[in-house]
Amino acid sequence: xxxxxxxxxxxxxxxxxxxxxxxxxxxxxxxxxxxxxxxxxxxxxxxxxxxxxxxxxxxxxxxx
Numbered sequence: 001x002x003x004x005x006x007x008x009x010x011x012x013x014x015x016x017x018x019x020x021x022x023x024x025x026x027x028x029x030x031x032x033x034x035x036x037x038x039x040x041x042x043x044x045x046x047x048x049x050x051x052x053x054x055x056x057x058x059x060x061x062x063x064x
Contacts, residue, residue: 005033006033007031007033008031008033009029009030010030010031010039010063011027011029011030012030012051012061012062012063012064013027013063013064014028014054014059014060014061015059016057016060018050018054018059025050028042028051030042030048039061039063042061043061
């Protein structure tokens with residue numbers, strides 16, 4: 001049986017919360033085979049829809 005490709009879980013912390021007063025997010029949990037490339041995609045707005053908003057509003061992203 002061929003070996004399964006490894007996947008990595010990564011956690012991104014936002015510098016400011018996203019959302020409304022009632023519902024806010026400060027973290028994003030993702031999974032990828034190449035988490036470094038995926039993080040770069042998030043930083044330029046080509047990743048998850050939730051994180052695409054962060055660039056326009058100058059919200060910093062940090063892998064923790």
